[in-house]
Amino acid sequence: MEQNTVSSRRVVRVSRRKFVITIIVVILLVLGGIAYWMLGQAMRISGPMYDRALPMTSAPGVAEYGTSASPGMVPPQYDAYYPNRGSATVRDTREFLKTNYEGTIKTRDVRDVAKDVRSAVRDASGRIDQSRVSERYAYISFVVPETEFETFRDEIESLTHKKLYTETVNTENLLTQKQVIEEKTNAETNYLQDLRAKKQDLDVKHTARLGAIAKELTGVAGRLAEVRRQIAVTNDPNELNTLRNQEDALLAEDAALKSSRTKENTTYAIESGNLSAWISSSESQIENLRKEDVAFADNIATVNGSVSIGWVSWWEMVRLVSPVHPTILVLIIVLLVLYYLHRKRYIPYIEFV
Secondary structure, rough: OOHHHHHHHOEEEEOOHHHHHHHHHHHHHHEEEHHHHHHHHHHHOOOOOOOOOOOOOOOOOOOOOOOOOOOOOOOOOOOHOOOOOOOOOOOOOOEEEEEEEEEEEEEHHHHHHHHHHHHHHOOOOOEEEEEEOOEEEEEEEEEHHHHHHHHHHHHHOOOOOOOHHEEEEEEEEEEEHHHHHHHHHHHHHHHHHHHHHHHHHHHHHHHHHHHHHHHHHHHHHHHHHEEEEEEHOOOHHHHHHHHHHHHHHHHHHHHHHHHHHHHHHHHHHHHHHHHHHHHHHHHHHHHHHHHHHHHHHHHHEEEEEEEEEEEOOHHHHHHHHHOOOOHHHHHHHHHHHHHHHHOOOOEEEEOOO
8 A cells, every 4th residue: 555655656866865965054044043033133232322311310519608718717618518428327217219111012013102102101190301202213312200101011011022021120329429418507506506606696796896895985975074174274384285185085985996996896796797607508408408409319219111022023023022042843744734734645745866
């Protein structure tokens, strides 16, 4: 029966050596094609990428204060109020977590998926910072509230097959930045209190000096009036000469006291002006630190992220989704087809010689 089956088919005689060489060449061609495809994938992955800059929060420097001062009046040394400069210790166990997210999606329709990603950002009450879309690649950077992040992740993951989606979530504790803001605020507050105490002390001493000078001027004025009254009623030349000398001495004393008052007012104006300028600068710095603290809280309350969307071929999609490499699937299909054709006697009987 087997002989009749073989005899009913067309017989093709093939050199065993040429057959082996042909099989080897075919295998080499298949392996070369796979290597060429993998090289193209590697070159595409290592190609230029879009810049992905995440916003960062930095603490501004301390404002410089006025430098003009009268002799003996110098600005307080700010470093004395700020010794630690944000040195974190294990005793501080607070967490101020900042989350950054990067997602990658492979799809056959880049534009539609990019539209869905933008919609997901808006549905999460987020903000789109950058969007670049082409036929084969898209990049979208955004900010979403931290409270909406998990819902947003689920929605992004649902846009494609799980094997066509990858993500990286990075969480960092910004405790050191918080400590810097707190220490600067405390230092600046102590510095401002010291400046205000110096200003108050200066005002008190200035008022006391002016009061003492005014009291002395009043006494000089009274004695001068009495001397002048006596001059007006005295006829004795010797006594009159003595009174005239007393009058000159009182006038000189009056002029000296008024000069001291002028000098005191000038010195006070300079020192008070310097302290007022430093107080104003310190108050501005505290306000800036307050705003920085608010910005810090807003920063950790949001998630900065980006989604990259790349076009994928059918071959690559099957390779990613299927547990079996598509090359093996193709070989299995070819073998099944050959087996079917062989059973239907469409393929001639091969005889090696």
